[in-house]
């Protein structure tokens with residue numbers, strides 16, 4: 001049985017894996033993955049799985065062999081907690097308080113510090129690239145540079161030094177030149193709360209050692225619907241000419257947040273879903289840096305992951321993983337996970353199931369009539385109906401249910417894609433399948449096997465491939481049978497048939513996201 005809240009060990013020395021099958025000879029590089037790994041320190045523990053202190057792990061594929069290693073992210077949060085032998089830095093789902101045995105004076109100081117808090121650098125959500133550098137990231141203003149080969153923790157970088165961004169997404173996009181685009185929120189800065197899309201130029205000169213973030217620049221800003229309650233978002237979409245941003249009625253209450261510490265509640269209790277409100281869909285023209293004039297909206301929904309966005313014949317099409325509410329977050333409370341995994345569990349709480357949905361935004365609504373569906377694409381049932389006030393009410397098409405953690409062949413990002421690789425979820429917080437979705441035919445292919453929990457499926461194209469799905473899918477698989485080994489699984493992306501597996505001695509932990517770094521890059 002997999003125990004979510006058990007602290008996971010690190011194994012910093014690379015260990016060779018046992019290979020069955022044959023790895024393609026062109027597949028050379030390192031898959032670096034990250035997720036929460038430490039859930040209790042001394043007598044204190046985190047409440048939520050996302051809070052856990054980050055553990056990185058990697059599979060280095062070289063000359064037909066695979067080696068695995070893992071290391072904790074040794075940021076300031078890690079150091080402070082380890083030194084104090086208790087959790088002293090708050091995370092989204094856990095508010096940390098000073099040791100009750102400490103005197104009243106130090107308690108007071110901590111309170112003051114929390115009124116203007118310094119946030120965590122426990123960057124356990126994703127591994128991203130800016131320029132030639134790799135960073136661990138969550139969604140605060142801090143990211144942590146890492147050495148992707150040794151998994152050592154390097155410099156702490158503060159977005160706030162460059163742009164007013166209090167929260168920043170962990171899912172940037174990249175263009176062909178390697179420039180990164182990401183999105184953050186600045187809260188009540190100069191009496192304004194806004195979302196900002198920014199660019200981190202790739203940097204051209206190999207000898208240039210100035211940190212790439214020094215050159216980061218704001219591309220455009222979107223004012224927030226309300227000053228004191230910015231929406232939460234986890235990713236966004238990008239095509240050649242547009243950015244897609246979903247402003248969902250899942251919002252942070254800033255006033256509540258300011259008093260959370262004093263009231264003894266965690267920050268996530270200040271994050272609320274408002275089912276009675278709409279979801280606004282913002283389409284920003286990358287050339288003019290302005291929103292298009294047409295207003296798009298849909299019903300209340302919660303989206304974490306965008307799949308892809310592209311332009312087609314006067315429309316912007318985008319696919320996302322959408323939920324009916326915010327119950328995903330609640331599902332990952334560690335107490336809740338304990339109950340749900342236990343077969344004798346009495347927990348029968350309802351959780352909204354993730355669905356892959358397609359939205360279509362018509363780019364022109366001239367000479368159209370109220371009540372008209374402006375989507376003219378033959379291949380989708382998604383609609384966008386003009387309302388009396390001129391706004392377009394968008395209804396998505398459901399492409400597939402029970403899937404999350406979408407990945408595509410990233411060469412198709414911003415372009416019309418056909419295939420999506422996902423994890424299949426049946427039992428709430430557990431992925432039991434790898435799913436390949438053909439968005440054209442809606443057919444799915446699956447890889448699944450008893451007792452195995454695969455992670456996010458990362459697609460890697462064969463060099464010089466012509467077809468979109470010519471390549472492999474990599475996933476780190478947990479073996480839930482006591483004493484048996486987990487492995488890196490290599491699937492043929494065309495058929496989802498197993499090509500090879502690399503069994504590792506170390507116990508694999510459930511993680512969030514990862515990035516494949518080809519050798520020599």
Ligand SMILES: CC1=C(/C=C/C(C)=C/C=C/C(C)=C/C=C/C=C(C)/C=C/C=C(C)/C=C/C2=C(C)CCCC2(C)C)C(C)(C)CCC1
Pocket residue numbers: 050051090091092119120125138139140141166167187234252257267304328404405423425428429430431510511512
């Ligand atoms: C700065 C700031 C702050 C802080 C913040 C923080 C601390 C954050 C963190 C954050 C984070 C840290 C986040 C994260 C997120 C994540 C997510 C959103 C995820 C998702 C996931 C999913 C979707 C899952 C999936 C899965 C898995 C993983 C396994 C298997 C199964 C499944 C598939 C289900 C505040 C607000 C206070 C205030 C203002 C400012």
Ligand SMILES: [Fe+2]
Pocket residue numbers: 125170171234304305513
């Ligand atoms: Fe994510």
